[in-house]
Amino acid sequence: MQHWSPSHLNTELAKKPVRCLEYVVVQEMVHLIELSHNERFRAILDRELPDWRQRLDELNSGHLADEGWEVAMAESAAREAE
Numbered sequence: 001m002q003h004w005s006p007s008h009l010n011t012e013l014a015k016k017p018v019r020c021l022e023y024v025v026v027q028e029m030v031h032l033i034e035l036s037h038n039e040r041f042r043a044i045l046d047r048e049l050p051d052w053r054q055r056l057d058e059l060n061s062g063h064l065a066d067e068g069w070e071v072a073m074a075e076s077a078a079r080e081a082e
């Protein structure tokens, strides 16, 4: 599991749609409760942000996706590993 540092917020995140930023913030808050991307983590996300998968897709489909933005890639990898 790889996580972003606050410095990423200033540049890359600022270019993302707000709903994608919401996803990033919410999922990071969920990590305060559950560290890994396990069933409990996704259950909490489902409850707090029911369309989080769609937001994650939007995050990854942006024009910055191919720049290898760490959070999106890490989260995507975690999801594919399910």
Ligand SMILES: [Zn+2]
Pocket (backbone or CB within 6 Å): 027, 031, 037, 075
């Ligand atoms: Zn995460």
